[in-house]
Amino acid sequence: MFNLINNHDCKTELKKMEVKITPVRLFAMKFFESAKQPVDVSEIISYFKNNNIKADPATIFRLVNVFVEKGILKRIDFGEGKTRYELSNKGDHHHLICTNCGHIESVEDSHMSNFEAEIKKDKGFIVKSHSLEFFGICLNCQS
Amino acid sequence: MFNLINNHDCKTELKKMEVKITPVRLFAMKFFESAKQPVDVSEIISYFKNNNIKADPATIFRLVNVFVEKGILKRIDFGEGKTRYELSNKGDHHHLICTNCGHIESVEDSHMSNFEAEIKKDKGFIVKSHSLEFFGICLNCQS
């Protein structure tokens, strides 16, 4: 997977996804690429502020919605009363959220396709997507 | 499982959970028990309005928080920007949410304990709880 932190690659990615290239969007892409965890809108706004680049909150909210529509970002909800976002090109995985320190790690998706096939068979319900998050105590917080 | 729609049983349940019995709480309990799906606060407020029983929104928000603390209700999040609630005494299950008609059905939890054991083994992360919801098309909407 190529490195989107590079400005040129950010442009390529946006063009591929049929999104108009603007300074705000390029800068936001750098942030998404550098993020180790799903980010929320207030974090994006802070990133802009810290770098003295002005961007209206409304613009950022519109940006993430467009990026989700275009398939660049995935919406993620940890039940915090706000939406988080993460680049789609990271493959299917779920999150382990430490309720003690807030640390977030990922775990590969290995069981869900079986589960979804079972749901189709038992209930006739066709699963298009799912959300699965685990809450608990990370290794570091156990000691 | 006894029938909480009955006023007497609602009282017993609240007393068992060490919650002070008030008219607002009894009436809310009836609603939770009669609900076929997880409900949100605006639905609870409508239920009171429809029955000409006055209850301040702040009271309802406080009520659900107390009920969650006491273990009577479980918080559920479908990523709608609001919290849903469901009685805890319904056992572990997940929801199938039809993105076409909004219908919600339940499916038993059969795969998660294996998954969680694996996570402990692979990552050392101790899972305390999880949230899993499926989005797709229900049988009825496929025809």
Add this chain to the structure above:
DNA sequence: TATACTAACGCAAGTAGGTTGCATTTACGT
């Protein structure tokens, strides 16, 4: 059963996440 203490309630004000209408600016195909 009367009392007193704590917790629930109603009301109003406030906070945070998110959306929308409108005027202006900007990206980008021609």
Add this chain to the structure above:
DNA sequence: ACGTAAATGCAACCTACTTGCGTTAGTATA
């Protein structure tokens, strides 16, 4: 270089949810 549709900034707005405070009402104890 130009024209157009889309992106941006700003302000106003909406909904979910919380909090402070004065009043009311359960409930434990005497």
